[in-house]
Amino acid sequence: MSGPPTRPEAQALSRYGAPQRLIELAAIVAWTLLFVYCALRLAAAIAAPGQGWMLAWCLLCLPLAWLAADLGSGLAHWSFDTWGSVHTRFLGPALIRPFREHHADPQAITRHDFIETNGASCLAALPALALAAVLGPDTPAARLALPALLMFALAALLTNQCHKWAHCEPATLPAWVRSAQRLGLILPPDMHRLHHVPPFATHYCTASGWLNALLDGSGAWRGIERRVRRLQRPVGGCGTRS
Ligand SMILES: [Zn+2]
Numbered sequence: 378m379s380g381p382p383t384r385p386e387a388q389a390l391s392r393y394g395a396p397q398r399l400i401e402l403a404a405i406v407a408w409t410l411l412f413v414y415c416a417l418r419l420a421a422a423i424a425a426p427g428q429g430w431m432l433a434w435c436l437l438c439l440p441l442a443w444l445a446a447d448l449g450s451g452l453a454h455w456s457f458d459t460w461g462s463v464h465t466r467f468l469g470p471a472l473i474r475p476f477r478e479h480h481a482d483p484q485a486i487t488r489h490d491f492i493e494t495n496g497a498s499c500l501a502a503l504p505a506l507a508l509a510a511v512l513g514p515d516t517p518a519a520r521l522a523l524p525a526l527l528m529f530a531l532a533a534l535l536t537n538q539c540h541k542w543a544h545c546e547p548a549t550l551p552a553w554v555r556s557a558q559r560l561g562l563i564l565p566p567d568m569h570r571l572h573h574v575p576p577f578a579t580h581y582c583t584a585s586g587w588l589n590a591l592l593d594g595s596g597a598w599r600g601i602e603r604r605v606r607r608l609q610r611p612v613g614g615c616g617t618r619s
């Protein structure tokens with residue numbers, strides 16, 4: 378990273394068009410339909426005789442799913458911040474561009490509406506929901522997997538919303554969101570501010586931020602980067618942080 382991108386660079390990167398919005402809208406509709414279908418299946422499973430334990434399993438899955446979503450948000454953020462460019466085929470315009478634009482104009486995210494904020498998160502959660510929808514009917518494995526997948530889909534949906542809230546003026550947020558930020562249940566703004574310092578190479582996790590200290594303190598990101606670069610060397614390619 379040569380330095381913080383300028384506002385003109387941010388405007389040049391800002392190309393959120395109708396096709397992308399349509400895909401995100403379709404992802405939100407698909408997420409909603411699949412989630413309701415799977416939630417009804419889960420409710421029926423819990424109501425069955427002798428299956429009350431599933432309620433406790435659901436409650437246990439909530440923090441585990443939130444942790445997994447934090448890891449997922451960090452991996453996606455690190456990948457799209459670190460590798461490729463906005464010109465990378467397929468991934469560049471749709472997935473890498475929003476992350477690079479976010480460094481150039483961090484407050485732009487506060488102007489995104491519901492679809493632009495949450496569409497990509499719904500898209501990322503669809504495989505988990507699709508798997509939950511096709512799980513076999515009443516096997517023990519299905520009873521364990523259904524709540525886990527459902528909670529993960531819910532947690533994944535919330536990741537970018539929590540990121541957006543971390544950039545919003547506190548006075549514009551509902552009191553319960555400010556409380557959740559203060560308690561560290563969702564990404565605290567002070568923690569996320571540490572990511573927005575060139576070279577934008579720490580604090581990638583944007584759901585709860587619970588894993589940032591571990592992943593940054595252990596040098597995990599730089600370690601994976603060194604390994605990936607070593608793998609790339611024989612074929613002459615080289616990922617670049619831009
Ligand atoms: Zn970033």
Ligand SMILES: [Zn+2]
Pocket residue numbers: 479483540544569573
């Ligand atoms: Zn941010």
